[in-house]
Amino acid sequence: MTLTEIRPPIQRATDYSRRVTSAKAPVFNEVEAAFSRGDDNALRLAYEAHGRMVYGFCARSLDPERAKDVTQEVFVSAWRARHRYDPAKGRLGAWIMAITRNRIIDNVRSEKRHSDRRADEDSVELFTDAEVDATSDKMLVADALLELSERAREVITLAYFHDLTHPQIAERTNIPLGTVKSDIRRGLARIRQHLETQHD
Amino acid sequence: MTDDILHLTDDETRVEAILRTMSADDLEREAPPDDLWTEIEAAVAAEHAVTATEYEFDDNVVDMTSRFRSRPSILVAAAAALLVLVGIFVTTSGSGGSNYEVVGGADLSWANGFVEGGMNATARASVLADGEAEAVRLDETALPPAPEGADLELWLIGVDSKGELTIQSIGVIADPTEGRVYEVPAEFDPASFDTVLVDISVEPRDGNAAHSGASIVRGPVVEA
Numbered sequence: 304m305t306l307t308e309i310r311p312p313i314q315r316a317t318d319y320s321r322r323v324t325s326a327k328a329p330v331f332n333e334v335e336a337a338f339s340r341g342d343d344n345a346l347r348l349a350y351e352a353h354g355r356m357v358y359g360f361c362a363r364s365l366d367p368e369r370a371k372d373v374t375q376e377v378f379v380s381a382w383r384a385r386h387r388y389d390p391a392k393g394r395l396g397a398w399i400m401a402i403t404r405n406r407i408i409d410n411v412r413s414e415k416r417h418s419d420r421r422a423d424e425d426s427v428e429l430f431t432d433a434e435v436d437a438t439s440d441k442m443l444v445a446d447a448l449l450e451l452s453e454r455a456r457e458v459i460t461l462a463y464f465h466d467l468t469h470p471q472i473a474e475r476t477n478i479p480l481g482t483v484k485s486d487i488r489r490g491l492a493r494i495r496q497h498l499e500t501q502h503d
Numbered sequence: 504m505t506d507d508i509l510h511l512t513d514d515e516t517r518v519e520a521i522l523r524t525m526s527a528d529d530l531e532r533e534a535p536p537d538d539l540w541t542e543i544e545a546a547v548a549a550e551h552a553v554t555a556t557e558y559e560f561d562d563n564v565v566d567m568t569s570r571f572r573s574r575p576s577i578l579v580a581a582a583a584a585l586l587v588l589v590g591i592f593v594t595t596s597g598s599g600g601s602n603y604e605v606v607g608g609a610d611l612s613w614a615n616g617f618v619e620g621g622m623n624a625t626a627r628a629s630v631l632a633d634g635e636a637e638a639v640r641l642d643e644t645a646l647p648p649a650p651e652g653a654d655l656e657l658w659l660i661g662v663d664s665k666g667e668l669t670i671q672s673i674g675v676i677a678d679p680t681e682g683r684v685y686e687v688p689a690e691f692d693p694a695s696f697d698t699v700l701v702d703i704s705v706e707p708r709d710g711n712a713a714h715s716g717a718s719i720v721r722g723p724v725v726e727a
Contacts, residue, residue: 346547349538354555358535371536376725378543383614383721386622413727440521445529460530463522491515498518 335390346382353396353446354378360442364407364430373410377403393500396446401500404439408432426496440498447497448490455490458483527593537565545721550681550700573640589654601617601637603631603684605727609701618705621719622649628701629726630693637687639701646677646719649705656706657685660721661696669696699724 308343333351337345357377361370381399411429430438443487448456456475461467469487473480511519550565559629607630613622627643651657655676661669671691677683693699705717 347540351542353529353539354535355532359533359537362533371539374535374539374545375543376723379546379610379723380610382547383612388611416727437524441525441529444518444521444525448530459522460527463519464526486538488511488515490511491509491511494518494522495512495514 308353316429328423335388335395338385338395339388339390341385343415345385346378349381350378353399356396356442356446357399360400360403360438361407363438364402365410369410369414373403373406377406380406394497397443397498397500400443404423404435407435411435443498444494447494450497451490451493454478455486456476458486462487522546537561540593546698549668549688549700594714602633604633608726609705609722609724611701613720614718617718617720619706620650620715624720625701626702626720626722628722628724629716629727630699630701634690637672637691637693639677639685639687641679641683642682643683646676646679646703651697653705655679655719656704658704659687659691659693660700660702661691661693662698662700664697665694672694672712675706681690693724 311323329495332461334348335344337342338349354374358370358374361373361377364370365373381402390393407430411432448459452458458472458478461472461475462469467475469480469483472478473483476483478486509515514682518555560666596616609630611624611626612625612629623645624647625643625645629640629642631638631640639659641657646655657676659671660674661671663669669691671688672693673687674683674685687693700721701720702714702721704715705719
């Protein structure tokens with residue numbers, strides 16, 4: 304085997320990320336650039352930017368002790384593999400969440416193997432892969448929502464969390480109907496960009 | 504219909520579908536434990552405590568069967584402090600005709616500062632135990648051949664609660680694909696460390712038994 308024959312590492316994306324095919328202009332920030340360069344403080348910055356999302360994802364899928372361990376593993380692994388992260392191919396948060404998703408699924412499968420052997424004990428309800436993916440999608444969308452302007456976030460939450468029609472939102476918020484529609488449309492586009500990753 | 508009014512793309516429609524499954528609770532963020540960052544920082548410091556050196560690879564496969572070295576443990580001070588305990592639990596069975604059981608595994612990958620020629624290298628190691636001793640088996644490998652005059656060598660790096668490292672050679676890798684079980688010397692007790700890392704390095708045949716610092720891949724052991 305030669306160096307050129309070595310297969311590239313496989314980095315799976317979340318279900319959502321795999322479905323996304325469009326390639327708009329990349330949106331990345333200083334944290335992402337610093338991370339890809341391996342700057343000294345970049346891991347700390349990445350943790351400050353995405354630590355809550357990663358830990359929240361883990362805490363929703365695993366017990367508290369494992370959630371903490373897996374969060375640590377995710378950031379250590381991400382730092383080790385930072386040369387594979389390309390800001391032009393997607394947001395750092397989506398890339399780290401793909402790593403988190405894989406780690407959580409590995410842990411859930413491991414726990415299932417344990418619980419299968421503990422048939423005499425109380426069974427523990429464990430997430431399926433699809434449920435882990437759905438949680439990942441929600442966490443990423445929530446993260447994107449929190450980055451939107453307060454007005455855009457409000458109209459989107461009223462539209463989708465509270466099922467209000469656009470005219471109802473306009474009436475409740477005193478925002479012109481056309482602005483409500485454009486805020487929702489732009490907000491959805493921003494969220495979509497937030498979820499995109501084209502890493503292998 | 505909102506979709507009809509907004510003329511959404513397929514991807515934006517998928518975002519809508521996700522939003523419709525969410526509630527305000529999904530916007531709440533649970534803060535990570537206060538000491539989590541310290542532990543991440545310590546784990547990263549431990550991984551890089553063995554410093555890497557430049558090493559030139561070429562594509563020539565060399566005969567590695569003539570080299571055999573036995574290596575002592577070496578203690579090296581590291582900046583690491585708080586690290587997460589890697590528990591070792593017997594879980595599954597089956598290991599090449601022995602009584603070994605798989606108790607853990609490690610995904611090994613290249614990192615910045617490692618040998619540049621190994622940038623695309625990966626490996627998967629299983630940690631085995633039979634109740635009395637431990638061993639390591641390489642299950643999946645994508646490793647470059649060792650440069651001429653050097654070998655690939657398999658190591659365990661134990662990190663204790665004080666952040667001190669114990670680096671133990673467990674064998675020269677003659678053929679990464681053979682599924683060989685590398686026995687762990689009795690003086691290296693994985694359970695005595697907070698973290699155990701599996702490491703593969705390039706070792707020049709220079710008579711120096713210490714780790715060269717030229718790692719190709721490395722990864723932490725996690726329980727099976």
